[in-house]
Amino acid sequence: MLRLPSVLHKIHCLMTKPFGPKSLKMRMLVAVLIVIVAAIWGFAVRMSAVLQADLEKILIAQMSATADFVTADLDSELQLRMDLLSQAAAAITPAMLADPAKIQRLFEQRSLSRELFPNGLLVADKNGAIIADYPPRPGRVGTYIGDREHFRASMTTNKPYVGTPVIGRFSNQPVVPFAMQLRDASGAAAGVLTGGISPLDPNLFKFRENLNLGMIVRVVVMSAKANMIVFADNQKRIMQKLPAKGLNPLLDRRLGERIEVPGIAVVSNGVEALNVNRFMKTTDWMVITGVATKTAFAPIKTLQREIYLTALLMTVAIAALLHLIFTRHLRPLEDAAKAIGHMAEHGNALTPLPVAQDDETGRLVNSFNRLVVERNRLHAALQESESTLKKAQSVANIGSWTLNIADAKVTWSSQTYKIFGIPAGTPLSREFVLNCVLPDDRELVSNAWQTALRGAPFDVEHRFETAEGMRWAHQRAEMTFDDAGRALMAIGTAQDITDSKVSEAYIEFLAYHDALTKLPNRLLAKDRLELAMAYSDRSHAKAALLFIDLDSFKSVNDSLGHLIGDALLKAVATRLRESVRETETISRQGGDEFLIVLSDMPDNEAIAKVAEKVLENMARVFNIDGLELFATLSMGVAVYPDDGRDFNTLLKKADTAMYHAKEAGRDTYRFYAEQMNAEASEHLNMRNGLRLALERGEFVLHYQPQISLASGRVVGVEALIRWNHPELGMLPAGSFIPTAEDCGLIIPIGEWVLHEACRQAVAWQRAGLPQFLVAVNLSAVQFKRGELEKSVGAALAASGLDPALLELELTESVLIHDSDQVLATVRRLKALGLKLAIDDFGTGYSSLAYLKRFSVDKLKIDQSFIRDLGSDMEESAIVRAIIQMARSLNLTTIAEGVESEHILHLLRSLQCDVVQGAQVAMPMAADDIAAYIPGAGKMR
Numbered sequence: 001m002l003r004l005p006s007v008l009h010k011i012h013c014l015m016t017k018p019f020g021p022k023s024l025k026m027r028m029l030v031a032v033l034i035v036i037v038a039a040i041w042g043f044a045v046r047m048s049a050v051l052q053a054d055l056e057k058i059l060i061a062q063m064s065a066t067a068d069f070v071t072a073d074l075d076s077e078l079q080l081r082m083d084l085l086s087q088a089a090a091a092i093t094p095a096m097l098a099d100p101a102k103i104q105r106l107f108e109q110r111s112l113s114r115e116l117f118p119n120g121l122l123v124a125d126k127n128g129a130i131i132a133d134y135p136p137r138p139g140r141v142g143t144y145i146g147d148r149e150h151f152r153a154s155m156t157t158n159k160p161y162v163g164t165p166v167i168g169r170f171s172n173q174p175v176v177p178f179a180m181q182l183r184d185a186s187g188a189a190a191g192v193l194t195g196g197i198s199p200l201d202p203n204l205f206k207f208r209e210n211l212n213l214g215m216i217v218r219v220v221v222m223s224a225k226a227n228m229i230v231f232a233d234n235q236k237r238i239m240q241k242l243p244a245k246g247l248n249p250l251l252d253r254r255l256g257e258r259i260e261v262p263g264i265a266v267v268s269n270g271v272e273a274l275n276v277n278r279f280m281k282t283t284d285w286m287v288i289t290g291v292a293t294k295t296a297f298a299p300i301k302t303l304q305r306e307i308y309l310t311a312l313l314m315t316v317a318i319a320a321l322l323h324l325i326f327t328r329h330l331r332p333l334e335d336a337a338k339a340i341g342h343m344a345e346h347g348n349a350l351t352p353l354p355v356a357q358d359d360e361t362g363r364l365v366n367s368f369n370r371l372v373v374e375r376n377r378l379h380a381a382l383q384e385s386e387s388t389l390k391k392a393q394s395v396a397n398i399g400s401w402t403l404n405i406a407d408a409k410v411t412w413s414s415q416t417y418k419i420f421g422i423p424a425g426t427p428l429s430r431e432f433v434l435n436c437v438l439p440d441d442r443e444l445v446s447n448a449w450q451t452a453l454r455g456a457p458f459d460v461e462h463r464f465e466t467a468e469g470m471r472w473a474h475q476r477a478e479m480t481f482d483d484a485g486r487a488l489m490a491i492g493t494a495q496d497i498t499d500s501k502v503s504e505a506y507i508e509f510l511a512y513h514d515a516l517t518k519l520p521n522r523l524l525a526k527d528r529l530e531l532a533m534a535y536s537d538r539s540h541a542k543a544a545l546l547f548i549d550l551d552s553f554k555s556v557n558d559s560l561g562h563l564i565g566d567a568l569l570k571a572v573a574t575r576l577r578e579s580v581r582e583t584e585t586i587s588r589q590g591g592d593e594f595l596i597v598l599s600d601m602p603d604n605e606a607i608a609k610v611a612e613k614v615l616e617n618m619a620r621v622f623n624i625d626g627l628e629l630f631a632t633l634s635m636g637v638a639v640y641p642d643d644g645r646d647f648n649t650l651l652k653k654a655d656t657a658m659y660h661a662k663e664a665g666r667d668t669y670r671f672y673a674e675q676m677n678a679e680a681s682e683h684l685n686m687r688n689g690l691r692l693a694l695e696r697g698e699f700v701l702h703y704q705p706q707i708s709l710a711s712g713r714v715v716g717v718e719a720l721i722r723w724n725h726p727e728l729g730m731l732p733a734g735s736f737i738p739t740a741e742d743c744g745l746i747i748p749i750g751e752w753v754l755h756e757a758c759r760q761a762v763a764w765q766r767a768g769l770p771q772f773l774v775a776v777n778l779s780a781v782q783f784k785r786g787e788l789e790k791s792v793g794a795a796l797a798a799s800g801l802d803p804a805l806l807e808l809e810l811t812e813s814v815l816i817h818d819s820d821q822v823l824a825t826v827r828r829l830k831a832l833g834l835k836l837a838i839d840d841f842g843t844g845y846s847s848l849a850y851l852k853r854f855s856v857d858k859l860k861i862d863q864s865f866i867r868d869l870g871s872d873m874e875e876s877a878i879v880r881a882i883i884q885m886a887r888s889l890n891l892t893t894i895a896e897g898v899e900s901e902h903i904l905h906l907l908r909s910l911q912c913d914v915v916q917g918a919q920v921a922m923p924m925a926a927d928d929i930a931a932y933i934p935g936a937g938k939m940r
């Protein structure tokens with residue numbers, strides 16, 4: 001598309017070069033001049049031609065009249081001589097032929113006109129010998145003329161005959177001979193009478209006297225038969241031969257066809273002449289009268305010159321006049337063109353022009369002015385959109401570029417310079433641009449370019465170096481082609497896609513790796529195990545999958561927070577990596593679970609060695625954020641091909657083996673054994689069973705009494721859930737609570753426990769039992785996911801139990817989390833008026849701070865300390881410290897797992913407040929409590 005300035009420039013050029021080949025004025029001038037000059041000159045030429053034709057006609061008429069006159073005159077002269085000769089011949093009798101003297105006398109008596117035949121008369125006998133002459137000349141008689149043409153012709157005809165001019169044998173001058181046959185008595189030719197006259201004789205060509213031939217008219221008489229000129233104005237030409245055939249086509253035609261036609265021809269003296277011809281009646285002679293055209297047309301030529309000169313003067317005058325008119329009328333147009341040209345050449349802003357007159361030019365300028373207004377509006381809009389585009393490109397980090405194929409000229413937008421880290425304005429070339437591409441990617445870019453030259457879209461991603469390091473660019477271009485399919489120009493964009501490339505790479509990395517530890521994920525582990533299995537098939541070695549689960553990681557997470565938990569996981573990943581060959585794969589499954597893929601293992605012993613090394617490495621203390629932590633793990637091992645031939649089977653079996661390692665006391669590993677499989681299915685069955693148990697009401701609560709050491713009375717009971725399994729009988733809480741926590745069923749189960757315990761407590765009171773606390777265990781899961789306050793409130797409301805008789809047992813890990821949410825929940829629970837006991841106290845991260853903050857009422861010292869109380873000094877010290885600390889905080893202490901009198905005694909000496917355990921009473925059904933309490937009114 002032409003841009004407006006270039007269009008303006010063209011208009012300007014056309015208008016401001018008035019005599020250039022593209023000048024409108026010149027073209028109009030030339031066009032009008034052609035019309036006028038054609039008319040003038042057409043008229044002049046036509047007039048000149050008509051005049052010439054008319055003059056020609058007049059001349060031809062004049063020539064014709066002259067020719068007719070000359071022909072008639074000459075015919076009359078010849079006829080006169082032929083008649084005279086006939087009469088003379090008739091007078092010569094046959095007898096006179098026999099006696100020539102008589103003929104002589106006859107000539108003398110008759111005195112035949114010498115005027116007509118100045119050259120005299122001759123009589124020849126039939127043999128051609130002259131027998132008489134008049135006037136007699138000595139020596140003439142006896143002369144032979146039988147060879148003359150006129151003699152021979154007359155011997156064959158009985159008519160007078162005009163012969164071919166010859167040179168007279170006696171006069172030695174040209175002679176026109178006349179001849180008449182003489183006959184004998186039998187009428188046969190007996191001789192010839194001849195008479196002669198010179199062609200120069202004025203008596204023969206008398207017309208000369210009667211013709212005012214003037215200077216211009218010429219007369220020529222010629223004999224076709226004799227092929228010579230008989231008479232001519234120019235005497236030298238008399239008896240000359242006629243022009244050879246072809247030299248004068250008009251003459252050839254006249255003589256050949258014997259026609260009388262006027263015409264112009266170049267005659268034998270080289271002069272062009274207009275002439276007419278006539279044939280004589282008395283002989284074959286042809287008379288031509290003519291006039292030299294130069295002379296004849298002289299007057300008309302002068303006239304023609306006058307006409308042409310007038311036409312020329314008129315042409316010049318009209319041209320000048322037209323030029324003046326056009327200049328005057330086109331001036332406003334030229335002025336407008338100059339002004340437009342000025343704007344175009346100097347890049348001035350386009351401004352409307354003054355309108356000089358109300359005609360086509362005025363309308364043109366008006367249209368231009370409207371165009372200027374519209375163009376200025378569009379220009380402003382374009383500038384705005386260009387600036388928006390520039391901003392958008394800058395935001396999107398997109399630059400643009402062009403490449404002219406013919407001269408390899410490259411242009412870059414400022415953003416493109418910025419993207420490639422090259423100072424704006426640096427001269428560019430195709431080579432320079434290619435050199436910006438990282439050497440490794442140049443072939444890729446070149447190939448893409450070559451393909452684009454053949455019509456495919458140019459779309460390539462490549463790397464390039466900048467001062468800040470390697471970056472990625474995405475270049476796209478569209479090519480324009482000529483009609484022959486040759487590439488002309490490429491217009492493209494360049495975008496810095498480094499960020500998206502990095503993200504892409506990270507996303508790709510994340511598809512196969514764990515974001516936290518950067519270890520391969522399950523997918524990649526699967527892939528690696530499959531490679532290891534394929535290798536084993538070839539090498540007859542073994543492969544192994546080690547399933548690792550950290551022991552007690554949950555409590556680390558719960559007690560120290562996720563940040564520490566994450567840091568520990570990363571440190572564990574490093575330890576695992578240190579434990580195996582570099583070629584082995586370590587993978588994180590999520591949470592605290594890891595996999596190790598071992599390949600090329602000769603036997604199980606080698607696999608066990610790796611497992612032991614892992615455990616050994618884990619035994620060292622971890623320093624996480626200044627905290628010294630110990631982490632152990634449980635590991636299950638499945639071996640290929642012994643335990644399975646695919647990833648999923650091996651994973652399942654390694655998982656099962658890992659559970660067995662856990663059950664075996666943790667911090668150990670187990671190879672998979674078939675027996676384990678059955679147990680794993682049992683675990684699975686249990687989940688389903690728990691769900692059904694809740695629906696079918698198979699849960700029951702047993703209650704374990706808690707006795708005050710001071711009073712010996714039952715001060716409380718701990719509600720402990722039991723599953724009355726239809727096939728397996730009464731199952732203890734420890735056998736299914738962890739599974740219920742795992743699968744989330746602990747929420748509805750926990751709610752049931754709360755309702756049931758509260759209901760039972762009220763039932764006991766109603767049955768007249770003394771008041772005592774009912775302690776209900778709460779799982780951390782309930783705290784996190786359940787709506788605990790609602791459940792507790794609902795249980796209290798439903799049962800009508802006094803909240804002061806309800807005690808909730810929480811493990812330390814719940815409180816240690818110390819989040820605002822936990823604090824708020826605990827405070828709201830406490831606000832209900834119930835009691836709070838810390839279960840398993842001493843096993844976690846015991847802290848005085850949270851005990852105060854959460855307004856804890858009771859510490860329940862863990863069984864593990866109580867069990868070894870008598871034998872282990874350290875444990876005794878711990879129990880003592882806990883009891884003293886509790887006293888200082890005004891908290892009640894309760895010892896659980898009291899199994900002997902000895903321990904009971906020790907606890908009493910340590911001033912523990914309450915005891916619970918086999919030594920006192922094992923958990924029992926609700927009905928048994930009613931029976932137990934009155935009897936146990938006082939402890940022994």
Ligand SMILES: Nc1nc2c(ncn2[C@@H]2O[C@H](COP(=O)(O)O[C@H]3[C@@H](O)[C@H](n4cnc5c(=O)[nH]c(N)nc54)O[C@@H]3COP(=O)(O)O)[C@@H](O)[C@H]2O)c(=O)[nH]1
Binds near residue numbers: 720732839922923
């Ligand atoms: N969230 C809930 N947890 C519950 C619930 N009911 C029980 N539990 C928790 O399950 C764990 C195991 O409980 P259980 O199998 O019921 O064992 C309890 C007692 O039977 C047992 N015990 C009591 N005295 C002795 C003894 O002298 N020796 C000995 N070896 N064991 C004894 O101790 C368990 C009570 O422990 P604790 O809660 O720490 O007081 C257990 O952690 C229960 O908390 C429930 O409804 N919800």
